[in-house]
Amino acid sequence: MKRQTRNSKTNFAIRGSAPAGGIVARYNAQEIEAKWQKRWETEGVFCASDDTPKPKYYLLIEFPYPSGQGLHVGHPRSYTALDVVARKRRMQGYNVLYPIGWDAFGLPTENFAIKTGEHPRVVTERNVNRFRIQLKRLGFSFDWSREVDTTDPGYYKWTQWIFLKLWERGLAYRTEMPINWCTSCNVGLANEEVVGGVCERCGGEVVRRVKSQWMLRITTYAERLLADLDTVQFLDKIKAQQSNWIGRSTGAEVDFPVRARDGAKRSMRIFTTRPDTLFGVTYMVLSPEHRLVDELLELCDNADAVREYVRAASQKSDFERTEVIKEVTGVEMKGVRVLNPATRAEVPLWIADYVLISYGTGAIMAVPGHDERDWRFARKYDLPVVEVIAGGDIEKEAFVDIDRGTLVNSGPLNGLRPDEAIVKMTDIVEREGYGKASVQYRLRDWVFSRQRYWGEPIPMVSCPSCGWVPLPENDLPLVLPEVENYRTTDTGESPLALLADWVNTTCPSCGGAAKRETDTMPQWAGSSWYFLRYIDPHNDRALASSEKLQYWTPVDWYNGGMEHTTLHLLYSRFWHKFLYDIGAVPTPEPYAKRTSHGLILGENGEKMSKSRGNVVNPDEMVDKYGADSFRLYEMFMGAFDQPIPWSTQGLNGMNRFLYRVWELLPKVAADAPEDPETTRLVHQSIRKVTEDIEAIKFNTAVAQLMTLSNKFQGLAGIRPQDFEIFVLLLAPFAPHIAEELWERSGHDSLAATAPWPAWDDAKLAVDSVTIVVQVNGKLRDSFQAPVDSPKEDLEKAAREAEKVRPHLQGKTVRKVIVVPNKLVNIVAN
RNA sequence: GCGAGAAUGGCGGAAUUGGCAGACGCGCUGGAUUUAGGAUCCAGUGGGGAGACCUGUGGGGGUUCGAGUCCCCCUUCUCGCACCA
Structure with missing residues (x-):
C-alpha cells in the first residue's frame, strides 16, 4: 500500500511543510490553474477586438498538425514563447491577436485510416479534441473564438478559390512529373516517406513513375521572393536559407549550332555562369531527357548505345542519380558535332546524367579545365582539357577560382582577369548575336498534386472539347466525397478516381460530359494562408474582409521550427505576394518578423520519437508539476533557438521556485522598510525582463526573476509595491500563480490586464x-x-x-x- | 562539396562597444528538521594545493596593459542544401 501512495501522481508541493503561521494555504497548482483558466474564458480576456483604438499586434505560431500521438513537450516551446510575448503586449496596451487552428489534412491521418478503416474526418476530430484539451491546460492566451481547421469546407473553399485565381493568372499548369512509387505498397509516396531510397513503411523498392500533375509557377516570383527579404526582419540564418533555396545565378545563355548528317539547322542552347571560359570548351553535354536527344537519336552512329543509356538513366531513382556522386557516366552521340560559336571549332556531343533537365536549359558547355564535374568526366572518357585561365594546375585538378588567374588561349579575352572576362565575353556574345546575359534560379516550380484522399480537391474539370476548365466560384467549396477505401489505386491515381459518380460530371463551359480532377492538394496548401483566415474566420464572402486585413496584416511576429523555414515560408510568401498582386491583401509580405526555436530532444539527448521511446508527454508533467512550472521550464531550459534535451528534474526545480514564490506572500508587509539594494534590483529586473523578452532571451529573463525572488527571500519583510512588480513580471511566464498572488494582494482586476511595469533609470543608479x-x-x-x-x-x-x-x-x-x-x-x- | 551555427564545470546554460569567467537552475556533498523523504531550510560545490597561490572557456598561433569575447590556422559536432553548370 505504501509503495502505491508514493508512486501516485500527486503534486509534490502539496506535501510541503506548513507555512509560517499557517494562514496561507499551500501552493496548489492544479486548483489555481483550473480557477484562472475558467475566469479568463468566461470573461473573454484574450479575444482580440476588431473595433478598438488600441494599436494591433499579431502573433503567430505554426499551427499544429493534430497527430494521433497528441502533443509532446516540443510543441509548447514555441507556443509558450509567443504566449509570453502576447501577454506582455496586452499589458503594454496592445490589441493582441494570438490565434490557434489545425493543419489537419495530411498523410499520417490518411495512413491511419487505411490501416483501421476509420474515416479520416473522425480520426481528425478526435485528435483535434485531444490537442485542444492539452493546449487549454497549459493556459495559453489563444483567442479560441477564431479557431480554424484546414479540413473544414468553409475553410478549404478559400484554399480552392486561391487555386482558381492562380489558374486564371496562368500560374497553375499541368505537366509530366515523376512521382515516388513504392512497388510493394503500390502507392505514391511523398518525398519525406522515401528514406534512403526505400519506402519508409515497408522498406520496399521505390521507383519513379511519370504522371501528369498540377504545378504552381512559383519561379515567376523568384526575384521578388529574394529581393523582398530585405524588407522583412527574419533571423539572418532564415534569410540565408531562403536565399540559398532560391539560388540565383547570373551568367549567359549561348546558342551552339549542331551539325548532323542530315544537314538540318539546329542549335543547342546552354546556360553558363562562366562565359569567360567559352574558349576552353572541349565537348558539349545534353541531359538524357533533353528534347534534342530524341531528335538526334537516329542521326548518330551509335543510336543503340545512346538509346540504352537514356533508358538506363530513366530507370534510376532520384536517390541513385544524386547519391553516387563520384561515378560519372555518359555516352557520346557519335557523328554529331557541335560548333563553338566563339572559336568556330567543332567539339563532340555527349549525353550524361550529371546534367539535369530541370536546371538552366538542360544542356551545358563542358570546360574541363575550369569545372570540377567536367574535369572528372573528361578524365574518365579521355576528352581533351584546355587551359584558358592560367593560375592553377589543370593536370591535377580543375582550376575554378574566379578571384585570381589570367585568361589565356582566349583570343580577345587574353590577359584579363576572370571577372573582367565574364563582362567582356557576355558583351561579345550579345553583339555577335549568339547569346545573351541570363539569370537562372535553383528554385523549381511547385508540384501541387497529391494522389491522395485526405486533402483539398482541386476544383478543375477535364473536358474532351474544352480542355481543363475551372469550376465556377459559386460552386465552391468542392467538397471531398466519401469513399470506401483510402488506398491509392493500382495505377497511382487518388482513391477519388474510383468514384464514378463523383468523377463523371458536366463541363462548366460547354455542358458536355467531363471528368473531375482526382488529385488533391498538398498539405502545404492550407498552411500557406491560414494566418489570413484567423483575421476573419467566419467570413463566407471573402477569405477575409479587406477592412480587417487592412488593420491586422502583416503578422507582426511569426515563430516556428527551423524545419519549416524554407518550404513553408517560401510557399506562403509566394501565395501572399500573388494575393497582393490581385488586390486580395494589402501587404506584399505576410510576416514582418520571423524567428525560430530549437528542437526539444529526449532526456537521452536524442531526437524525441515514439520508436526511440523517449517521448515526454506534457499531460503527465502538468499533472505532476502544474502548467506554470511547465511553462517556466520550457522558457528557462536553455537558449530559445538551440536544440536542448528535456530534463524532468529541471522541471521539478521550477516547481520548487514557484513554491518559494508562494511562500513569499506572508512576508509582504505594508510597513516593510525600503531597502535601496532591493529597490535597485527590482528596477533592474523590470528592465532585464522587459528587454530579454524582446530579444528572445527567455531563459535569462526567468533567471532574473529567480534572482529577485531569492533577494526577497532574504528580507524580513517585502514592500507590497515591490512584490506586485515581481508578480506582474512573472505573469507572462507563470500566469496562473501570478493571478492568484495578484488577487491575494488585494486586486479585483486581472494581472493579465494590468499595465506592464516601467523601470525608473534614477532607481538604477x-x-x-x-x-x-x-x-x-x-x-x-x-x-x-x-x-x-x-x-x-x-x-x-x-x-x-x-x-x-x-x-x-x-x-x-x-x-x-x-x-x-x-x-x-x-x-x- | 556549399551555406549557416556551435564547442565554457558532473549537466542545461550565463557573461561580447575586450575589463571580477561560471549568473540562474539541475545534480552532488555536509548539516538542520522529520516516523519517513524524490518535501523544506542552512552551508558548500571548475580543477590542483594544507596554504600563500597556481591553473582554467575544443587545439595551435597572434593583437593587447588585459581575450570566452578581436584576427589567422586547425579539429570536432549540429542543421539546411547537395552533380544547380
Whole structure:
C-alpha cells in the first residue's frame, strides 16, 4: 500500500511543510490553474477586438498538425514563447491577436485510416479534441473564438478559390512529373516517406513513375521572393536559407549550332555562369531527357548505345542519380558535332546524367579545365582539357577560382582577369548575336498534386472539347466525397478516381460530359494562408474582409521550427505576394518578423520519437508539476533557438521556485522598510525582463526573476509595491500563480490586464562601485569606491590595496591603466 | 562539396562597444528538521594545493596593459542544401 501512495501522481508541493503561521494555504497548482483558466474564458480576456483604438499586434505560431500521438513537450516551446510575448503586449496596451487552428489534412491521418478503416474526418476530430484539451491546460492566451481547421469546407473553399485565381493568372499548369512509387505498397509516396531510397513503411523498392500533375509557377516570383527579404526582419540564418533555396545565378545563355548528317539547322542552347571560359570548351553535354536527344537519336552512329543509356538513366531513382556522386557516366552521340560559336571549332556531343533537365536549359558547355564535374568526366572518357585561365594546375585538378588567374588561349579575352572576362565575353556574345546575359534560379516550380484522399480537391474539370476548365466560384467549396477505401489505386491515381459518380460530371463551359480532377492538394496548401483566415474566420464572402486585413496584416511576429523555414515560408510568401498582386491583401509580405526555436530532444539527448521511446508527454508533467512550472521550464531550459534535451528534474526545480514564490506572500508587509539594494534590483529586473523578452532571451529573463525572488527571500519583510512588480513580471511566464498572488494582494482586476511595469533609470543608479585591481593583468584585489571617482584616487587606492602590495614588492611600476568605475591594472616588473 | 551555427564545470546554460569567467537552475556533498523523504531550510560545490597561490572557456598561433569575447590556422559536432553548370 505504501509503495502505491508514493508512486501516485500527486503534486509534490502539496506535501510541503506548513507555512509560517499557517494562514496561507499551500501552493496548489492544479486548483489555481483550473480557477484562472475558467475566469479568463468566461470573461473573454484574450479575444482580440476588431473595433478598438488600441494599436494591433499579431502573433503567430505554426499551427499544429493534430497527430494521433497528441502533443509532446516540443510543441509548447514555441507556443509558450509567443504566449509570453502576447501577454506582455496586452499589458503594454496592445490589441493582441494570438490565434490557434489545425493543419489537419495530411498523410499520417490518411495512413491511419487505411490501416483501421476509420474515416479520416473522425480520426481528425478526435485528435483535434485531444490537442485542444492539452493546449487549454497549459493556459495559453489563444483567442479560441477564431479557431480554424484546414479540413473544414468553409475553410478549404478559400484554399480552392486561391487555386482558381492562380489558374486564371496562368500560374497553375499541368505537366509530366515523376512521382515516388513504392512497388510493394503500390502507392505514391511523398518525398519525406522515401528514406534512403526505400519506402519508409515497408522498406520496399521505390521507383519513379511519370504522371501528369498540377504545378504552381512559383519561379515567376523568384526575384521578388529574394529581393523582398530585405524588407522583412527574419533571423539572418532564415534569410540565408531562403536565399540559398532560391539560388540565383547570373551568367549567359549561348546558342551552339549542331551539325548532323542530315544537314538540318539546329542549335543547342546552354546556360553558363562562366562565359569567360567559352574558349576552353572541349565537348558539349545534353541531359538524357533533353528534347534534342530524341531528335538526334537516329542521326548518330551509335543510336543503340545512346538509346540504352537514356533508358538506363530513366530507370534510376532520384536517390541513385544524386547519391553516387563520384561515378560519372555518359555516352557520346557519335557523328554529331557541335560548333563553338566563339572559336568556330567543332567539339563532340555527349549525353550524361550529371546534367539535369530541370536546371538552366538542360544542356551545358563542358570546360574541363575550369569545372570540377567536367574535369572528372573528361578524365574518365579521355576528352581533351584546355587551359584558358592560367593560375592553377589543370593536370591535377580543375582550376575554378574566379578571384585570381589570367585568361589565356582566349583570343580577345587574353590577359584579363576572370571577372573582367565574364563582362567582356557576355558583351561579345550579345553583339555577335549568339547569346545573351541570363539569370537562372535553383528554385523549381511547385508540384501541387497529391494522389491522395485526405486533402483539398482541386476544383478543375477535364473536358474532351474544352480542355481543363475551372469550376465556377459559386460552386465552391468542392467538397471531398466519401469513399470506401483510402488506398491509392493500382495505377497511382487518388482513391477519388474510383468514384464514378463523383468523377463523371458536366463541363462548366460547354455542358458536355467531363471528368473531375482526382488529385488533391498538398498539405502545404492550407498552411500557406491560414494566418489570413484567423483575421476573419467566419467570413463566407471573402477569405477575409479587406477592412480587417487592412488593420491586422502583416503578422507582426511569426515563430516556428527551423524545419519549416524554407518550404513553408517560401510557399506562403509566394501565395501572399500573388494575393497582393490581385488586390486580395494589402501587404506584399505576410510576416514582418520571423524567428525560430530549437528542437526539444529526449532526456537521452536524442531526437524525441515514439520508436526511440523517449517521448515526454506534457499531460503527465502538468499533472505532476502544474502548467506554470511547465511553462517556466520550457522558457528557462536553455537558449530559445538551440536544440536542448528535456530534463524532468529541471522541471521539478521550477516547481520548487514557484513554491518559494508562494511562500513569499506572508512576508509582504505594508510597513516593510525600503531597502535601496532591493529597490535597485527590482528596477533592474523590470528592465532585464522587459528587454530579454524582446530579444528572445527567455531563459535569462526567468533567471532574473529567480534572482529577485531569492533577494526577497532574504528580507524580513517585502514592500507590497515591490512584490506586485515581481508578480506582474512573472505573469507572462507563470500566469496562473501570478493571478492568484495578484488577487491575494488585494486586486479585483486581472494581472493579465494590468499595465506592464516601467523601470525608473534614477532607481538604477548606484553610489558606489566595486573597483577591481589587477597586477600585470591578474586579479589581486578589489575595493569599493564612489561612482565616477577621479582616476588619481582609484590609482592611489589600488596601489595601497592590501593584497596588491606584495605583488609590487621589488618591482618598478611601468604603467597604470585605469578604467573608471571598473578596474585598475598595474603593470610592473 | 556549399551555406549557416556551435564547442565554457558532473549537466542545461550565463557573461561580447575586450575589463571580477561560471549568473540562474539541475545534480552532488555536509548539516538542520522529520516516523519517513524524490518535501523544506542552512552551508558548500571548475580543477590542483594544507596554504600563500597556481591553473582554467575544443587545439595551435597572434593583437593587447588585459581575450570566452578581436584576427589567422586547425579539429570536432549540429542543421539546411547537395552533380544547380
